[in-house]
Amino acid sequence: MIPTSDAPNAVATDAISPESTATVDRRSVRRSAGGRLVGALRSGSxxxxxxxxxxxxxFSVLRPATFGTTANFQSLLTTQAVLVILAFGLTVLSAAGEFDLSAAAVLGMCAGVVALLTTTHGMNVWLAFAIALALAAAVGLINALFVVGFGVDSLVTTLGMATVVTGVALGTVGPTTIGGLPESVTRFGQTVFFGIGVPFYYAVALLAVLWFVLQRTATGRHIYFVGEAQTAARLVGLNVNRIRVGAFLAASVGAGLAGVVLVAQTGAASTSYGGPYLLPAYAATFLGATVNRGRFGVVGTFLAVYLLTVGTQGLQMLGSPDWVTQVFSGGVLVIAVTVAKLSRRSGSR
Structure with missing residues (x-):
């Protein structure tokens, strides 16, 4: 019999087996995954x-008996939770294109207020927490009033507010450290699960919430839009001022929450406690932005906090003098801002 015209087509069809198709698909996936990895390495993500x-x-290899221990890692996770919470608020505000240099002062004020109200005045712990957070929100609204309402630069406004908040806190709480907080306060910061203090779990819970808001909701998209192109955001009908006010509130309330967690964790507080947190918080915020090519995000901030902590503590355990750790922290901030800016430029091309 003479073969029909369909025979060659049948042979060709049989030659493309499911196995060969799957092989091609796997190769494509490997190539795309490899390309993404190379791109991430080049961008610094x-x-x-x-x-x-x-x-x-x-540092675990160099100091196995001190740094590379389970107890040390548990301590690192617990003690840095306050810095993580503070940095999360600043991350949201930075995503909206603003700054807040008063956040650390708010942290100290709220810690001192809780300590004063629960010890000297014997106030209910929940009411003391609420008052502290309300004061933090008030500072955020005042910052927003001057920056959003009157158009004053956020750096100038919040720098001035930092001094105002510190002065008010000193006048009301006093300059001394207040200790002896009741168990009703300290149980919120000193309870331990699996060797790790509850402040770390607070930070992880806040990480999940803020990640969802920023990455999976319209509100998060609007915050980024305002931070990256405020004029364009106005033109498309977004309420830019409301978003900016909300971002200032998030930063101040986050600082207040960090202060509440700090006083519960330490069982003591002073209005000066917040000062050392500002530089590391902003260093982590900008360093974390490199994870997403210059876009601020809470996951990057979370990782950056612990990168800075590991570096600082490791240097201390190696016997480095204090000036070395200060150079490390300040240098990381400068490098982080530079890399974040360059990453944002490359990501926009």
């Missing part, structure tokens, strides 16, 4: 995770 792992391994 993996610098923070790689740096965190690398420094952890390095």
């Amino acid at each position: 993996l610098a923070v995770p790689i740096g965190l792992v690398g420094l952890t391994v390095l």
Whole structure:
């Protein structure tokens, strides 16, 4: 019999087997995954995770009896939760294109207020927490009034507010450290699960909430839009001023929450407690932005906090003088701002 014209087509069809198609698909996936990995390495998106792992391994090898222990890692996770919470609020505000230099002063004020109200005045712990957070929100609204309402630069406004808040806190709470807080306060910061204090779990819960809001909701998209192109956001009908006010509130309330957690964790407070937190919080905020090519995000901030902590503590355990750790922290901030800016430029091309 003479073969029909369909025979060659049948042979060709049989030659493309499901196995060969699957092989081609796997190769495409590997090529695309490899391309994404190379792109991430070139953009610096993996610098923070790689740096965190690398420094952890390095210091664990150099100081296995002190740094590389389970107890030390549990302590690191617990003690840095306050800084993480403070930095989360600043991350939201930075995403909206603003700054808040009064956040650390708000942290100290709220910690001192809770300590004063629950010890000297014997106030209910929940009411003391509510008053502290209300004061933090008030500071955020005042910042927003001057920056959003009157158009004053956010750096100038919040720098001035930092001094005002510190002065008011000193006048009402006093300059001395208040200790002896009741168990009703300290149980919120000193309870331990699996060797790790509850403040770390607060930070992780806040991380999940803020990640969802920023990455999976219209509100988050609007915050980024305002921060990246405020004029364009106005033109498309967004209520830019409301978003900016909300971002200032988030930063101040986040600082207040950090102060509440701090006083519950330490069982003592002073209005000066907040000062040392400002530089590391902003260093982590900008360093974390490199994880997403210059866009501020809470996951990057979370990783960056622990990168800075591991680096600082590791240097201290190696016997480095204090000036070395200060150079490390300040240098990381400068580098982080630079890399974040360059990453944002490359990501917009």
